Amino acid sequence: MADDVRTLNVIDRNGALHTVEGLDGWRVMEIIRDQGLPIKAECGGACACATCHVYVDEAWLGKLVPPTDEEVERLDDAFEVTGASRLSCQILMREDFDGLTVTLAPGSEP
Numbered sequence: 001m002a003d004d005v006r007t008l009n010v011i012d013r014n015g016a017l018h019t020v021e022g023l024d025g026w027r028v029m030e031i032i033r034d035q036g037l038p039i040k041a042e043c044g045g046a047c048a049c050a051t052c053h054v055y056v057d058e059a060w061l062g063k064l065v066p067p068t069d070e071e072v073e074r075l076d077d078a079f080e081v082t083g084a085s086r087l088s089c090q091i092l093m094r095e096d097f098d099g100l101t102v103t104l105a106p107g108s109e110p
C-alpha cells in the first residue's frame, strides 16, 4: 500500500459499514463518492449545499480540524444536525485521520 493511502469507514443510511481507501489531501466526500457510495454532494465540495452531511464517530470528533465559520453556517441548512455533524467535503484526509469513521446523515441521499 502506498504511503499516502488512508482508510475511511463509512456507515451508509441503511447502517451498513463500508471500508474504503483514499489518498491524503482528498476530501472525505470525494472518497465516499469515488467509491460509489451514495452521497448527494450537490455542490461538488464548494461548501454550498450541505448535502454531504455526515456524523463523525465520537472517538474522532476532537481529532479533526475544527469547522470553519463557513462550514458551521452551511450546516444550518442540513437536516438533523447534532454535535457530531460535519460537512464531509470540508474534511481533508491526512495521515492522522487514517481509520476515520463517519455515518451518512439524513439529506445526503442522492
Ligand code: FES
Residues within 6 Å of the ligand: 029, 041, 042, 043, 044, 045, 046, 047, 048, 049, 050, 051, 052, 074, 087, 088, 089, 090
Ligand atoms: S458537497 Fe456541498 S457542502 Fe459539501
